[in-house]
Amino acid sequence: MGGWFSSQPLTESENSRVKIIHSLARWQLDFNEFKESQTLVVIDFSATWCGPCRFMEPILDAMSNEYTDVEFIKIDVDELSDVAKDLNVQAMPTFVLLKKGKEVDRVIGAKKDELQNKIREHRA
């Protein structure tokens, strides 16, 4: 029965490769790594109070298991509001696709087919 307050911080699911970044320090470390790598990075900007983000969660988890050559990150816009602001996140969920630290694409909204297509397009 759903009734618990969804104000708890995001937690990693057991069967998912999605990594959650909770601190600015962690973000800066990881971002420096991204700049050096050819790997496609997909960042999911979410909020605990946003229903559409919840809708997308299991879909993103499944994608992370399917596309194992892609890095999946999740950021809570309240926890890391500066990062969200820097990347101009206004509606949620927003998925920002990075390659070598540069944004190559983004999907705004819980659009699973669109996100899937863009991941396939940019992962090569």
Added chain:
Amino acid sequence: MAVSGFEGFEKRLELHFFGDDPIIFQLGLRKIVFESIQQVLEAVQCTVVSAVGNSYFDAYVLSESSLFVYPTKIIIKTCGTTQLLKSILPLIHYANQIGLTLCSCRYTRGSFIFPNSQPFPHTSFNDEVTFLEDTIPSNLCHRKASIMPSKSSSHSWHVFTAHSSITHRNHSDSDIFTMEICMTELDPILARKFFRRPGDGKTGDSAGKEMTELTGINEINPNAFICDFAFDPCGYSMNGMDNDWYSTIHVTPEDGFSYASFECVGSVNDNIAHVLRKVVQIFRPGTMSISTTSNDYSNEMLKKMVNAVEPLGLKCRSRAVDRFPASETVVFQTFMARRRSV
């Protein structure tokens, strides 16, 4: 007119809640977990097709229309043969669980193109009202049901409202109105833009985005973020989001039962004339109705609406006004394109 086809005319439900605890109240209904929302949608036989949220509200595009979740109100609008009223009890249940109580309910719809295809209780307005009377909690004791007429018996506006004694209205609400536009007999050439091109290799999301841009829907409110979707082989839905302002469009483009709706919340300061002009230019309907719900209406506002669409060939044929509990006024106007001689 076809013998039977997809019913574009929507049923619309708007529920308002209040709570005593200001901490819960901030997020309000958005604290209902998505899994619970999904269960409500299952009861209505809809699924989420696309969704987006901002700091003010969540907007979902459904398989059969739209859902909006604000902290203190929920708006669900569904078409086809969905049983929208089945959402009421589960929504009240989930809201109660987080300390929120229903304080008002409003149900509206136009006239079905295929009334005989509707399941109970949508078989007649009487049946719907009976169902609502039995379902709505008794603390919503101020109730009224009304069928607002036009010059045609096949185009009426049905309204049921129920309010509790305590009004939870802000004074800032007095400038706000909800506008529901229903259009039929769409221009067939314009309606074609809402058909998918076979083998286009696009997703519903990207085909929807293309339709939004090709038709100029993105120009109705250039500030709004649009969450759109194109159905296969035809049909289109979108929700627009601009801070706490919403809009929603649904299109059934098939000839013989073509239909399009546009709804938004507006304020008396908005450029409603611009919005109406754009909507008419996008669809060029044979008939159109505009229903506005507000604390009060001004003749000036109504004149603005009529003056906006008349130069585009839509003549105002009727106007009905009715007052409802907790000082709500509904105005129902119908328009017909001058090219129609029937």
